[in-house]
């Protein structure tokens with residue numbers, strides 16, 4: 512067991528930090544912090560990150576991916592601005608799903624634009640009536656000759672309004688147990704009838720979290736992905752990979768809050784000395800540091816298990832739930848260390864707090880993650 516990053520991993524991390532400082536942050540600073548970025552700026556950001564191989568870490572190099580280890584991807588992920596990390600993940604997980612479920616001909620048609628980052632992608636799965644339980648969805652696809660027709664409404668589509676490609680999960684039938692069977696359909700919003708709008712949210716506000724309405728949305732029948740079997744299984748597999756990544760986005764936000772709090776505690780004086788010298792302030796700092804390190808290690812471990820091909824369901828669920836829950840509490844503590852300053856816009860901590868609050872919902876809410884871990888421990892599914 513080695514708790515140190517290798518020399519190569521340190522380089523990966525350092526180059527991610529310098530990419531964010533030199534290339535990404537100036538673009539973000541040129542736009543309001545509380546509005547979704549325009550598509551032109553998103554394209555610039557995707558071009559920058561494509562050069563680092565972030566468009567397709569889960570696709571083998573023989574198929575145009577970079578074959579990056581998930582752990583290395585996680586190291587980079589932790590350094591990205593959290594909303595952009597979610598956006599990149601939405602893109603690359605969509606590419607991974609399309610790749611896994613496409614025929615050779617469909618791969619030839621869809622993959623080049625996704626791998627190069629020229630086409631921005633998102634996955635439309637959640638619906639007003641179906642979130643944690645995707646089999647409860649009602650969006651339906653019906654094939655009519657050369658066309659496939661989609662009807663339904665999707666919510667919380669990351670990258671929705673800026674996407675060139677949406678992978679829309681739809682019902683296409685019923686299995687022997689009477690459950691809906693799911694399939695994925697590739698939709699190009701620019702050339703079909705889908706209405707997409709951004710939803711205002713409490714955090715991650717430079718990103719795009721969108722609603723999409725499909726009304727007799729006709730796409731070529733060849734866009735129905737037909738090589739992957741039931742699309743519900745691929746959702747589970749890819750969510751397992753997403754969970755520790757989302758946990759690391761929470762860690763990245765909390766590290767910023769911690770650095771700021773430790774710094775402030777070293778200069779702010781009360782009762783005749785710096786507050787860092789008061790025992791209870793030290794406890795707050797110690798709690799924040801513990802939240803960061805425990806979350807980081809659990810997320811790294813889950814990603815390493817994926818790299819080793821071990822069963823990661825419980826570990827990934829544990830990592831994300833621990834990270835988002837503890838990091839949210841830790842950022843709140845960092846605000847507390849700042850006293851009144853902590854709740855001002857000026858200090859910037861409130862934005863970290865609002866951003867981290869978003870992360871306990873996607874790719875499995877805390878409750879669902881608890882049930883996944885519980886199922887791994889007991890062998891009993893307690894969802895229904």
Ligand SMILES: Cc1cc2nc3c(=O)[nH]c(=O)nc-3n(C[C@H](O)[C@H](O)[C@H](O)COP(=O)(O)OP(=O)(O)OC[C@H]3O[C@@H](n4cnc5c(N)ncnc54)[C@H](O)[C@@H]3O)c2cc1C
Pocket residue numbers: 597601633634635636637638639640641642643644666667668669670715720869870872873874875876877878879882893894895
């Ligand atoms: C930042 C962000 C990005 C997202 N990106 C995408 C995306 O790209 N594509 C997409 O399709 N969706 C996306 N989502 C949506 C997300 O996946 C769903 O919001 C999530 O799955 C929860 O679904 P829901 O909101 O319908 O809540 P519900 O499933 O309705 O849950 C409501 C509450 O009930 C609890 N609950 C539900 N079932 C159980 C149970 N069996 N036992 C105990 N408690 C339960 C939940 O934990 C939750 O507290 C995103 C969401 C966010 C916040």
